[in-house]
Every structure is written in C-alpha cells, then in structure tokens.
Amino acid sequence: MEKLYEGKAKVLYPEGEDTLRVYFKDEATAFNAQKRGVIPGKGVVNNKVSAALFRYLEAHGIRTHFLKELSDREMEVRRVAILPLEVILRFRAAGSFAKRYGLAEGAPLKAPLVEFSLKNDALGDPLICPEAVLALGLATEAELATLKATTLRVGELLKGFFAERSLELVDFKLEFGKKDGEILLADEISPDTMRLWDTKTGEPMDKDRFRKDLGGVEEAYQEVLRRVLGGA
Ligand code: UDP
Numbered sequence: 001m002e003k004l005y006e007g008k009a010k011v012l013y014p015e016g017e018d019t020l021r022v023y024f025k026d027e028a029t030a031f032n033a034q035k036r037g038v039i040p041g042k043g044v045v046n047n048k049v050s051a052a053l054f055r056y057l058e059a060h061g062i063r064t065h066f067l068k069e070l071s072d073r074e075m076e077v078r079r080v081a082i083l084p085l086e087v088i089l090r091f092r093a094a095g096s097f098a099k100r101y102g103l104a105e106g107a108p109l110k111a112p113l114v115e116f117s118l119k120n121d122a123l124g125d126p127l128i129c130p131e132a133v134l135a136l137g138l139a140t141e142a143e144l145a146t147l148k149a150t151t152l153r154v155g156e157l158l159k160g161f162f163a164e165r166s167l168e169l170v171d172f173k174l175e176f177g178k179k180d181g182e183i184l185l186a187d188e189i190s191p192d193t194m195r196l197w198d199t200k201t202g203e204p205m206d207k208d209r210f211r212k213d214l215g216g217v218e219e220a221y222q223e224v225l226r227r228v229l230g231g232a
Helices: 043-057 095-101 130-135 140-163 217-230
Strands: 012-015 020-025 027-030 035-038 066-071 074-076 085-092 106-120 167-179 183-185 196-200
Touching: 012 140, 020 043, 020 066, 035 043, 035 167, 043 066, 043 074, 085 140, 106 140, 140 183
Parallel strands: none
Antiparallel strands: 012 020, 020 074, 027 035, 066 074, 085 106, 085 167, 167 183, 167 196
C-alpha cells in the first residue's frame, strides 16, 4: 500500500476514506534527529502503549483519533488535520526546560505547566507563546483554551494511571488534530513522548535512556509495556 507520509517514528497509510493506518517503527531519533538509532521492539511497545492510553483516556471523556489496534505495530485512527503545535505538560523540570532555566533535572514546579512548541523540524520545534500562536493564526483563542484544558486533564488522568504502576509521569508531549471542527487528541503517547521515572529507583524508563546512552533501553520500553498492560 502506498505511503501517505513517513515520519521519524511512524508511517501513515490510507485506510478507509476517513481513516488512516499508523505503522510504528523501531527507528529512534533525538536532539532534532542529530542522534539516530534503532530500539528493537520499540514500535510494538509504542503501538500497544498508545492504544492502551488512548482507550483509557476515551473511557474518561477525552476525545482521541484512536479507533482500534490492527496488529502488533499498527493502529487505525481517524484522519485529522494535525495542528502545527506540540503541547507539553510538565510536572517537574527536566530536559530542555531544566536546561533553559538552569534547574536541576527533576526540580519541582509549583503547579503543572503547559507549554506550546511550533511543530517545525527545520526550526527545531521552537517554544511559542500563546499570543504568537494567535498572531500567526495557528489556533483560535477558544482552541487554545481547549488545548490547555484538555492537556491538563490528560495529565491528571495519566499521572494517576502511571502512579498505580510505580511510574512517575514527569512530563509529556501531545499533538492534536481537527476533524469537522472538533479538536481530537492525536499522534501517540508512548515512552518516546513522555518522561517516566520508576517510583522506587528513580531510574528513567523512557527515551532519555536512548538520549543519554544510559543502556537498557529495550528493557525499559518492555517494562513500561508490561506495567501498562498488567495494571496496578
Ligand atoms: N517531547 C517529544 N517530542 C519533541 C519534544 C519533546 O515527545 O519533539 C517530549 C519529551 O519526550 C518529554 C517532553 O516532551 O517527555 C518535554 O520535552 P523537553 O521539552 O524537555 O525536550 P527534550 O529534552 O526532550 O528535548
């Protein structure tokens, strides 16, 4: 079947008229694709973790593009027009945020923080303030409010979901799409797009193991899948 789009971690194929098939690859990139590698089995983990989380969120009132799992590495989703924004929720300072403000990795925040980045690889996904989103016409004021409120609610739900599985959700990135005027949660939610720390050991169980060459990358992804599917 002809590809519709191939990204760094996923390939999109046309499925039905209003649906797409998403294929999750094992290829991994970091630091705006300057670092590349393969994490064997990652595609299967990310497909299954994303599917489980989309189902969990749907069951708790969040509208998503997810329809069903098609295979170990593939899911069917609704076709949406992806907004050119990455919405990040932070419970603690980590990664680029900790670096930007000179904070220790894991420094606490007074309250969960929502940030927006412009989805543009050539520009390195720069941070963008809500006023610039409005000035550039990337979203309306009502849409921005929906993105922020939905992201905070998703954060609350996922924080609890992972806490029951001895994982601390430190931060994550969401993407949203529009279909018939409605905003749906889209893309993926996986160890590629979240920071998850083991509650007992504090060990990162996500893509930071790849970014920072910590070793045990495959094992960490498998363990996250095991805990997500295994329940509390
Ligand atoms: N993130 C992502 N894609 C991006 C940038 C960030 O999925 O293009 C996720 C990342 O895995 C982390 C959160 O968003 O869970 C916050 O990332 P941060 O801004 O700290 O950037 P990073 O340190 O990952 O470059």
